[in-house]
Amino acid sequence: MRTTSLVTLFALCLVSASSAWALAADEVEEFASRIAALSGTGTATFTAANSSSASAEKFATFRKVLQRSLQEAGVRLRQSGQTSTDIRVTLSENVRGLVYLAEVQQGAETHDVIVEAPTALTPSPSTSAMTLRRTLLVSRADPVLDAAQIRVSNETKLVLLTARAVVLYRQQSGRWTEEFSTPIGYGKRFPPDLRGHLVSSGESTLDAYLPGVICQVNAAGEFRAECHDADDAWPLGAQAAFFNTAGNFFNGLMRPGFGRQLPPFFTAAALPYPGYTLWIFNGVDGQIRTHDGGRPGTLNVHDWGSDFAAVRSGCGSGSQLLVTAMTDTGADDSLRGFELVEREPVLAAPAMEFSGAITALWTAGDGASAMAIVHNERSEAYEVFNVSIGCNQ
Amino acid sequence: MFRSAAISRWGAVALTGFLLLPHAALGRVRPHFGGELRIETSGAEAPDFVKLLVTETLTSIDTRGEIRPGLAVSWQSRNGDRQWQFRIREGVQLHGADSDAPFSATLAAETIRQGLTKAGIAGRVHAIGEDVIVEFDAPLPQFAALLADVNFGVAASDSRGIPMGSGPYTIQSIAAPRMTLVANLDYWGARRFPETITVLWGRTAREQALDLAAKRADLVEVPPEELHHAQQERTRLSNSETAEVVVLCAERAGAADAKLRQALSETIDRSALLNFIFQKQGAIAGTLLPNWMTGYGALLPVVHDTAHARQLRGEAGGHVAFTLGFDGRDAAMQLLAERLVLNAREVGLTLQTVARTSDVDWLLRRVPVRTANPAAALTEITHALHYTVELKDTSLESVLLAERAAVADYTLIPLLHLNHAWSASERLHDWSSATPLQPLPPATWIENKVESKP
Numbered sequence: 001m002r003t004t005s006l007v008t009l010f011a012l013c014l015v016s017a018s019s020a021w022a023l024a025a026d027e028v029e030e031f032a033s034r035i036a037a038l039s040g041t042g043t044a045t046f047t048a049a050n051s052s053s054a055s056a057e058k059f060a061t062f063r064k065v066l067q068r069s070l071q072e073a074g075v076r077l078r079q080s081g082q083t084s085t086d087i088r089v090t091l092s093e094n095v096r097g098l099v100y101l102a103e104v105q106q107g108a109e110t111h112d113v114i115v116e117a118p119t120a121l122t123p124s125p126s127t128s129a130m131t132l133r134r135t136l137l138v139s140r141a142d143p144v145l146d147a148a149q150i151r152v153s154n155e156t157k158l159v160l161l162t163a164r165a166v167v168l169y170r171q172q173s174g175r176w177t178e179e180f181s182t183p184i185g186y187g188k189r190f191p192p193d194l195r196g197h198l199v200s201s202g203e204s205t206l207d208a209y210l211p212g213v214i215c216q217v218n219a220a221g222e223f224r225a226e227c228h229d230a231d232d233a234w235p236l237g238a239q240a241a242f243f244n245t246a247g248n249f250f251n252g253l254m255r256p257g258f259g260r261q262l263p264p265f266f267t268a269a270a271l272p273y274p275g276y277t278l279w280i281f282n283g284v285d286g287q288i289r290t291h292d293g294g295r296p297g298t299l300n301v302h303d304w305g306s307d308f309a310a311v312r313s314g315c316g317s318g319s320q321l322l323v324t325a326m327t328d329t330g331a332d333d334s335l336r337g338f339e340l341v342e343r344e345p346v347l348a349a350p351a352m353e354f355s356g357a358i359t360a361l362w363t364a365g366d367g368a369s370a371m372a373i374v375h376n377e378r379s380e381a382y383e384v385f386n387v388s389i390g391c392n393q
Numbered sequence: 394m395f396r397s398a399a400i401s402r403w404g405a406v407a408l409t410g411f412l413l414l415p416h417a418a419l420g421r422v423r424p425h426f427g428g429e430l431r432i433e434t435s436g437a438e439a440p441d442f443v444k445l446l447v448t449e450t451l452t453s454i455d456t457r458g459e460i461r462p463g464l465a466v467s468w469q470s471r472n473g474d475r476q477w478q479f480r481i482r483e484g485v486q487l488h489g490a491d492s493d494a495p496f497s498a499t500l501a502a503e504t505i506r507q508g509l510t511k512a513g514i515a516g517r518v519h520a521i522g523e524d525v526i527v528e529f530d531a532p533l534p535q536f537a538a539l540l541a542d543v544n545f546g547v548a549a550s551d552s553r554g555i556p557m558g559s560g561p562y563t564i565q566s567i568a569a570p571r572m573t574l575v576a577n578l579d580y581w582g583a584r585r586f587p588e589t590i591t592v593l594w595g596r597t598a599r600e601q602a603l604d605l606a607a608k609r610a611d612l613v614e615v616p617p618e619e620l621h622h623a624q625q626e627r628t629r630l631s632n633s634e635t636a637e638v639v640v641l642c643a644e645r646a647g648a649a650d651a652k653l654r655q656a657l658s659e660t661i662d663r664s665a666l667l668n669f670i671f672q673k674q675g676a677i678a679g680t681l682l683p684n685w686m687t688g689y690g691a692l693l694p695v696v697h698d699t700a701h702a703r704q705l706r707g708e709a710g711g712h713v714a715f716t717l718g719f720d721g722r723d724a725a726m727q728l729l730a731e732r733l734v735l736n737a738r739e740v741g742l743t744l745q746t747v748a749r750t751s752d753v754d755w756l757l758r759r760v761p762v763r764t765a766n767p768a769a770a771l772t773e774i775t776h777a778l779h780y781t782v783e784l785k786d787t788s789l790e791s792v793l794l795a796e797r798a799a800v801a802d803y804t805l806i807p808l809l810h811l812n813h814a815w816s817a818s819e820r821l822h823d824w825s826s827a828t829p830l831q832p833l834p835p836a837t838w839i840e841n842k843v844e845s846k847p
Contacts, residue, residue: 051691092688095765096457099688099789112692114789118457131583336836347823347836350583 027117028062031100032069034113035087038104041074044085052093059091066100130315130337130389132322132352134372137384138169138176144382145196145210146362147371152204152219159217160384161196161208166217166225180223188213188229193248199235200365209234212245237270237363238277249284258291265289269310269363271319271340278340280321282306290343301345302326305333307361309370315391317341320348322370322387324358333358335372337389349389356383426576428820428839430587432612433601434594439572441543441763442833443592446574446585447488448546448558451479451501451525452537456831458686458765460537464501464547464559465525474532474786479525479540485581487549488563496559501525501547508545513776534786535768542763542773561585570595586838602628602816611818611839612832617811618725621672631827633814635675635683636762639729642778643804645754649713653742654803656705657755659698660740661733667809670728678807681760681774681796687767689793693800702740714743719757721748726757729808733757759811765830767792775799 046067050059066089067077077087090101097118104111137147137158146161158169158176165183169176196210204220208227215227233240233255241250244264252262258279265281272278280299281289288299305324312319316339325334333356337349356376363370369388376383434440445453451465465479485496498520505527506518517528527536539545548556555564561584562574574590596604601613602623615623615630617637623630641661643654663677676684677695684690717733719726730746737744747753760777764770768787775782782795799805815832817824823836 049691052688090691092684092691094688095685096459101689101692103692112689112790112793114689114793116688116789346826347834350586350836 027098027100027115028065029069031102031113031115032066032073034115035089035102035104036070036073036075038111038113039075039085039087039106041076042085043076043078043083044087045080045083046070046077046087046089047079048089048091050091052091052098054091054093054098062091063089130313130320130349130391132335132337132349132387133390134352134385134387137386138178139376139379139381139383140167141381143194143359143375144373144384145194145360146198146208147373147384147386148198148200148206148365150200150204150206150219150365157219159198159206159219161198161210163190163194163196166208166215166223168219168223182217182223182225184208184210184213184215184225184227191246191248195243195248195360197234197362207235209243211243211247236268239268239270239279241265241268258293258296262289262291262296263287266306267308267361269308269321271310271321272312273317278343280308280310280340282308297343299340299343299345305358307358309361309363310367311337311363311370311387311389312367313337313389313391315389316348320389321345322361322372322389324361325351327357332356333374335361335387352387354385426584426586426838427588428586429589429591430612430821430833430839431610432590432592432833433596433604433610434592434614435596435598435601435616436594438569439592439594442831443572443574443590444543444546445560446562446590446833447560447564448543448548448556449560450541450543450545450547451481451505452540454538454541454764454766454769456765456828458767458770460541460766463541464496465540468537470534470536474534474536475529477527477533477536479527481523481525482581483523485559486579487559488557488577489551496547498523498525500549504545504547505540508540508542511544512539512542514539531783532785534784534791535766535772538764538766538769538787539772541766541769562590565589583835585835605816605818608818611820613816615814615816617671617674617813620674620812620814623814623816628816629819631815631817631824631829631832633674633812634685634829635810636813636829637811638678638681638683638760638762638774638807639726639809639811640681640758640760640778641733641806641808642756642758643754643806644718644756645752649715649754650709651802652705652709653713654806656702656709656740657737657742658803658806659696659702659705660736660742661806661808662697662736663695663808664697666729666732670725670732671809671811675809675811678810679800681799681805681807682767682770682792683762683810686762686765686770687789687792689789692793693797699739706740706742714745715754716752717744717746717755717757718749718751718753719746720750720759723759726759730757763830771796771799775805778805780805 048063070077084106086105088103092099092101096116100115102113142162144160144162148159149156150159160167165181167178168180170179190211199207201207206217208215208217212229213227214230214232215225217225233242240255242253244251249264249266252264262281264284266284267282269280270277276292279291283289288301290297303326305326308321308323310319311322320337320339322335323338327333333354334351336351338345339348354374356374358372359375360373361370369386372385372387374383450463453461453463455461464482464485466482468479470477481498481501487496502518502520502525509516519526548558551557561577561580563577565573565575570593572592576588598616598619604610605613620633667673667675667677679693679695680690717730719730734744734746750756760774762770763773768784771782771792780799782799784795785791813829815827820840822838826834
């Protein structure tokens with residue numbers, strides 16, 4: 001009977017919030033059951049060695065859980081003494097992850113048990129490379145802060161947020177054509193490098209977030225935007241973050257948050273993994289920080305721009321980060337796709353070049369693409385692209 | 394875009410602490426297409442990773458050893474891994490738009506037929522519609538992994554006999570020892586950054602190092618013998634990992650009985666070989682496959698037990714002398730052979746070194762590790778050593794079982810796993826994930842500007 005279940009899982013999860021360990025319970029259980037099938041029930045000496053890079057703490061937990069599983073399977077373990085069965089376990093690793101090795105010796109006969117506990121799938125850039133796809137939606141002269149597609153009376157429409165207005169587009173003959181524009185109607189003086197974000201609030205309605213201002217946008221019936229002073233947190237998926245009303249960044253205070261206030265950041269993105277969500281923050285100090293709800297961490301990257309957005313592609317591990325390049329304002333920009341493998345960024349999609357700086361990048365409402373706003377200095381236009389990730393295989 | 398924190402003067406006070414922190418590498422050059430990448434190698438022909446940029450295979454192996462689709466989008470095996478069916482990818486074009494030999498299941502089948510011959514595997518290959526069917530008399534569970542080998546690269550030939558593959562680069566010219574590739578703009582997959590790649594092979598390690606230093610090369614090999622020196626010189630190196638296994642092979646009639654072979658194996662001080670000849674650039678080996686690939690090295694530990702070796706030697710009796718061959722062009726193997734003579738003498742075995750690779754009792758072999766897939770790697774390595782493995786399936790346990798069988802009678806004695814690396818010029822960017830098996834990651838790009846010293 002498989003009884004390790006919750007106790008095992010809980011013990012492994014306690015040691016580390018890393019997905020590899022949190023998911024290894026099944027493999028430990030399989031390992032124990034296969035050892036027990038060879039040793040049979042009865043008394044056995046048990047020794048365990050660590051030849052992996054797992055810490056002493058992780059190894060101790062692995063041994064403890066394995067011993068418990070073996071005992072639950074009817075194997076009575078001893079550290080030494082005369083027994084007919086000798087179980088020698090080694091915690092090892094290879095390029096795919098942890099490897100559990102056991103030699104089960106009974107008399108002159110020795111049998112091996114190997115169970116691999118691979119870490120998250122590693123995308124191989126050489127073979128599983130993904131490709132970025134983009135569609136130019138519209139181009140206009142005034143700065144665009146965000147774009148969103150909404151359904152209005154069974155028709156998909158495009159809403160743009162600019163510094164002065166909210167603009168509604170409808171598709172005609174394959175082109176987006178401006179239909180209505182409603183001024184934000186607000187005399188507030190915004191800070192430089194203005195940022196804004198559109199978030200769906202219901203059928204045919206959106207909330208437009210600007211520094212210190214929120215506008216309720218209604219695309220059903222008469223297109224209108226009602227704005228008011230508000231310091232509400234900007235929704236960013238399952239979290240909401242407070243924006244610095246005098247700046248171009250979030251101040252680090254979040255709801256529901258992660259216990260402690262985070263350092264200020266430009267961008268946040270969430271990548272879903274089995275059992276947890278990994279949040280990634282692009283700090284104003286240049287640090288890329290992560291938080292999985294339990295532990296903070298950092299990513300060792302030095303060539304990311306200030307903006308990124310999570311996109312659910314269905315390729316590789318399912319979701320990737322679209323990341324801008326580290327270029328100065330005014331220079332041509334690019335987007336690259338990254339996967340996080342064991343919390344290390346791995347390039348999954350090579351750079352897609354843009355003729356101008358990407359001034360805004362937000363995950364689209366459906367989560368499957370992103371809206372990138374490019375300031376093309378040659379055409380003196382702000383171009384709105386929808387960017388997604390395609391699987392090459 | 395790299396954003397600077399912008400803030401009104403009121404907010405600035407509160408943020409001063411953060412703004413004072415350094416912004417790493419502000420204004421760094423972004424990846425871009427173009428440029429010429431110059432590669433030099435020591436081999437007798439262009440390296441596999443370059444060939445695979447031109448001719449692609451039906452499957453490929455990633456850096457974790459897992460099988461990925463290549464020119465085949467899917468596959469399945471039947472009849473206990475005796476029959477394999479591959480569905481080929483649509484929309485693939487061979488280089489040269491006027492090719493009268495388009496990519497097809499027929500061409501893939503012919504390639505597989507030739508590859509099987511080279512690999513010494515008997516099989517029947519058919520093309521049916523968009524599928525390639527391969528049948529074997531015995532199970533071959535590792536076949537999908539083996540198909541990733543460069544010998545199975547699908548290509549037709551143009552009128553000059555130059556291969557026309559389907560990869561991200563086409564061959565512009567070949568005049569041994571030099572080959573020039575240009576980017577294939579019609580490539581079905583993700584395009585690579587460099588516009589052209591030139592490969593110069595047959596270069597000694599010293600010539601390569603000098604060319605790299607003189608900025609005449611961008612990517613050169615660093616063999617294990619040079620790795621320590623390169624590290625001391627602070628050369629820009631890729632990740633180093635085992636890419637070669639050194640094996641002592643019983644060539645002639647099993648080189649005496651099993652006890653003598655075991656005695657020879659147990660008297661060899663592998664640590665000394667590694668430390669003194671290769672400056673610790675690798676690991677001592679009790680297995681053919683490196684531990685980074687399998688993780689099961691602990692189950693086949695190295696035994697260095699001179700007392701037990703003497704006992705075995707005594708049990709075998711008689712006076713026995715063997716010839717020990719090595720490649721006379723390989724100075725490291727000569728040093729290694731000479732040390733083996735000393736080790737063997739300790740237990741009363743006589744070895745006589747000879748600088749030849751045939752007509753010897755024992756032979757020192759350096760065998761490259763060309764794939765990260767354990768089942769494929771074991772098949773390829775043992776094939777190079779004239780030994781055939783049989784795998785029940787492709788699990789690690791089956792690979793271990795097969796490897797145990799291969800080394801059990803000491804006719805193949807693994808000695809060392811040697812690390813290799815590549816060294817790159819500063820012109821190469823996004824190169825940090827390079828490994829000996831993948832020295833040119835897909836994201837790598839190159840600065841166009843070339844500064845060549847006279």
